[in-house]
Amino acid sequence: MGANLEVTPATRRDRRGKCLSVIAPSYNEAAVLDLFFEQLEPVLDACVTAYEIICINDGSRDATLPILLAHRRRNPRIKVIDFSRNFGKEAALTAGLDAAEGDMIVPMDVDLQDPPSVISEFVDRWEDGYDVVYGLRADRSRDTLFKRLTSRLFYSLFNSLSTVDMPSDVGDFRLMDREVVLALRQLPERSRFMKGLFAWVGFRQVAVPYARPERAAGKTSWRYLKLWNFALDGVTAFSGAPIRVWSYVGGGTAAAAFLWALVIVLRTLMFGRDQAGYPSLAVFILGGFGLQMLAIGTLGEYVSRIYQEVKQRPLYLIRSRFGWEQDADTGQNCSSMKRAS
Numbered sequence: 001m002g003a004n005l006e007v008t009p010a011t012r013r014d015r016r017g018k019c020l021s022v023i024a025p026s027y028n029e030a031a032v033l034d035l036f037f038e039q040l041e042p043v044l045d046a047c048v049t050a051y052e053i054i055c056i057n058d059g060s061r062d063a064t065l066p067i068l069l070a071h072r073r074r075n076p077r078i079k080v081i082d083f084s085r086n087f088g089k090e091a092a093l094t095a096g097l098d099a100a101e102g103d104m105i106v107p108m109d110v111d112l113q114d115p116p117s118v119i120s121e122f123v124d125r126w127e128d129g130y131d132v133v134y135g136l137r138a139d140r141s142r143d144t145l146f147k148r149l150t151s152r153l154f155y156s157l158f159n160s161l162s163t164v165d166m167p168s169d170v171g172d173f174r175l176m177d178r179e180v181v182l183a184l185r186q187l188p189e190r191s192r193f194m195k196g197l198f199a200w201v202g203f204r205q206v207a208v209p210y211a212r213p214e215r216a217a218g219k220t221s222w223r224y225l226k227l228w229n230f231a232l233d234g235v236t237a238f239s240g241a242p243i244r245v246w247s248y249v250g251g252g253t254a255a256a257a258f259l260w261a262l263v264i265v266l267r268t269l270m271f272g273r274d275q276a277g278y279p280s281l282a283v284f285i286l287g288g289f290g291l292q293m294l295a296i297g298t299l300g301e302y303v304s305r306i307y308q309e310v311k312q313r314p315l316y317l318i319r320s321r322f323g324w325e326q327d328a329d330t331g332q333n334c335s336s337m338k339r340a341s
Contacts, residue, residue, distance in 0.1 A: 011129045018103040018335040019050040020175075022121070023096030024110045025089050028054055029065040032111050037071050038076070040116040047120040048104075052095045052323075052334045054079045055110075059086030072322055079323030083316055090192040091316040093172060097181050099321075101334035105181050107172045107194075114173040118210045120173035131203035134174035137168065138209040166199040167207065174198065190315060 022040065026033070037053075044051040057080060065082055072078045081095055095108055104126055106220045108114040118135055125133040152168065172194055176184075183201045 015048055015123055015127055017049055019099035019246045020048040020104045021102030022053045022098060023107040024055045025058055025092035026064050027058040028060045028064060029063045030067055032225055033067045036110045037269050043116045043119055047123050049235040050334060051077060054099055056081045056092040056095050057083060058092045059083050081318055082320040084319045087316045090194050093194050094192060095316050096183055103174060103178050103270060105176045113212050121208050125206055125208060130206045131177040131180050132174060132205040133208055134170050136207040136209045137212050139211055164196060164200050166196060191235050217321060
């Protein structure tokens with residue numbers, strides 16, 4: 001496990017009269033939505049007074065949106081945000097955080113790899129006084145060896161390069177107090193790595209270990225290349241070390257070249273040997289060219305991030321919102337509780 005963010009809670013809370021918001025990004029999840037609501041709603045009914053489920057349709061190409069709207073007609077506490085196109089999970093999470101009205105906010109996947117039953121334990125720990133209660137994967141034996149090794153490498157690299165301590169084997173599945181979400185809303189960056197942002201804001205945090213099951217249905221859209229790009233975004237978003245290291249590489253290369261030149265001069269003066277140097281010249285040229293390209297690529301990652309920020313484009317565009325109408329008031333959702341208070 002990576003950095004330990006657990007601290008002693010300051011004060012206890014009471015869940016009575018509080019509302020919980022679930023944020024559920026959805027991209028081509030038609031196969032699993034019925035089962036998701038079937039398992040989630042009884043848990044929420046049992047552990048909180050009021051709740052809302054905010055589902056973000058992230059440009060799905062299957063029947064995700066019609067199924068979400070059908071469930072919304074059945075349960076008005078379900079709200080739906082329909083993006084104009086696919087903007088990615090980080091944008092969908094941000095949209096859910098922007099729209100959530102609950103005192104507690106829980107982002108989770110709809111594929112049921114984030115078990116709804118764990119939410120009740122999250123709420124218990126929130127009552128103990130913790131501001132962030134994050135789910136910690138207790139067992140990764142189902143993952144391939146390659147995925148386990150690369151995951152461990154990523155967390156180790158991230159925590160060694162960044163000033164932010166991010167716990168390993170932790171995803172987006174967590175409960176956050178409203179104060180935490182208000183802090184997250186103040187962060188303006190366009191290129192977002194939400195797990196890093198969750199760790200960056202701090203607050204009182206505690207882990208809840210849980211067993212992460214297989215997907216209930218459907219196929220994941222996360223492939224290794226996408227995970228690699230996601231990890232690269234995470235490192236470059238929270239550390240300048242990858243670009244700073246090239247100052248040391250450049251200095252070391254220059255020093256090595258100077259020493260090698262000194263050796264050649266000394267050998268020529270002392271032993272009178274001719275130094276044709278074609279092999280060593282080729283090695284230096286090719287090695288230097290490779291290092292330059294790698295350095296330019298690293299610099300390009302940061303320039304690309306700057307480019308994305310200065311354009312100031314919105315993180316997402318919403319085509320339609322369902323569930324924020326006044327006549328949707330059931331007396332058991334977050335909107336009605338806010339108006340009553």
